[in-house]
Amino acid sequence: MVPLLRSAGHQVDGLDLGLYEGCDLGSGIEDIGARPPADMRDTEPGQLAGYDAVICLAALSNDPLGHLNPEATFSVNLEGTLQLARAAKRAGVPRFLFASSCSLYGAAGSAGVAEEAELTPVTPYGETKVLAERELSLLASDDFSPVYLRNATAYGASTRLRLDIVVNNLTAVALTTGEVRLESDGSPWRPLVHIEDISRAFLAMLEAPREVIHDQAFNVGRAEDNVQVRDIAEMVRDAVPGSKLSFADGAGPDLRDYRVDFAKLNDTFPDLKLAWSVRSGIDELAGFYLANGFSYDDFTSSRFVRLRRIQELLSAGLVDEMLRRRTSGQFPAPACRVAHEVG
Numbered sequence: 001m002v003p004l005l006r007s008a009g010h011q012v013d014g015l016d017l018g019l020y021e022g023c024d025l026g027s028g029i030e031d032i033g034a035r036p037p038a039d040m041r042d043t044e045p046g047q048l049a050g051y052d053a054v055i056c057l058a059a060l061s062n063d064p065l066g067h068l069n070p071e072a073t074f075s076v077n078l079e080g081t082l083q084l085a086r087a088a089k090r091a092g093v094p095r096f097l098f099a100s101s102c103s104l105y106g107a108a109g110s111a112g113v114a115e116e117a118e119l120t121p122v123t124p125y126g127e128t129k130v131l132a133e134r135e136l137s138l139l140a141s142d143d144f145s146p147v148y149l150r151n152a153t154a155y156g157a158s159t160r161l162r163l164d165i166v167v168n169n170l171t172a173v174a175l176t177t178g179e180v181r182l183e184s185d186g187s188p189w190r191p192l193v194h195i196e197d198i199s200r201a202f203l204a205m206l207e208a209p210r211e212v213i214h215d216q217a218f219n220v221g222r223a224e225d226n227v228q229v230r231d232i233a234e235m236v237r238d239a240v241p242g243s244k245l246s247f248a249d250g251a252g253p254d255l256r257d258y259r260v261d262f263a264k265l266n267d268t269f270p271d272l273k274l275a276w277s278v279r280s281g282i283d284e285l286a287g288f289y290l291a292n293g294f295s296y297d298d299f300t301s302s303r304f305v306r307l308r309r310i311q312e313l314l315s316a317g318l319v320d321e322m323l324r325r326r327t328s329g330q331f332p333a334p335a336c337r338v339a340h341e342v343g
């Protein structure tokens, strides 16, 4: 997102708790200014004065982390987001873009859900996104415009790679083991979107007239990339030569199952063309893994799986149970190897 915003002419600074410092594949993390790690739960207005917008991406960013300790997920994703938003409003920042998630539709099923649908999250992570949107909406005023970008599940190559998101994960497992193995029966619907397209949607919301985005929710993704998990697995098998597809014994569907309607995004932003298809993203990922010598040991390491890295920081006493840092110094590099565990 940062290179995209900069290439559009914006000045960008960043604050981050630094939970995943050093968890990189290859090099090229964009420089967002050498600052000490900052916890958004402690944000003060003085840190935000003079900015035109705040983009809130910081979060405990998936369901497994939410299950590990729901209180920590509520503390970061709800209280932290609100602390940041209140500080932004007090500092006179007019626009607040919130990275929400389609996971707040939870178990909506196969009839495409639009923004006004009932929100039925099935995990603490999804609940935090629902509550954060609701509370942010109460802050909306003539001089403060929160916007809720309900992103589909992301995929795509990036230096600070995540392997706990489905396309990135299945492509990595196919390349390193020759087998795409599904732990569910592959029937759930899951909308997908490339990280570059998410970033372009954020840019559009940043630059849109205020009345277009004020206190609005937008589903971010493409209708044609509402797919079933087994479709993803088949695309990966077809893209990675020699790989085969299998299902875990007794695998049933998983609870998250939602198909999403993206018409509002298209209708409101007709010039915003989301360019990536899932298949092109799989090809991009496969090339990125190969170019960086990605191995099976990388796949099983704590480096690219948020839950494993957090568990490592907890066991080393580097963060407390609410995931507050116990040191402002650099965290040690992530352990390279852990026991085999396919996500």
Ligand SMILES: NC(=O)c1ccc[n+]([C@@H]2O[C@H](COP(=O)([O-])OP(=O)(O)OC[C@H]3O[C@@H](n4cnc5c(N)ncnc54)[C@H](O)[C@@H]3O)[C@@H](O)[C@H]2O)c1
Pocket: 015, 016, 017, 018, 019, 020, 038, 039, 040, 041, 056, 057, 058, 059, 060, 061, 062, 076, 080, 099, 100, 101, 102, 150, 151, 152, 153, 154, 155, 162, 165, 306
């Ligand atoms: N990746 C997806 O598929 C997806 C889909 C929909 C929505 N989202 C949302 O988009 C956002 C970004 O997701 P991502 O995939 O880049 O996640 P990520 O886990 O890669 O990054 C989250 C960042 O937040 C930071 N952070 C955590 N707690 C913090 C705190 N208290 N203060 C400051 N920084 C803190 C972490 O250090 C990390 O750098 C999240 O809000 C996530 O919920 C992601």
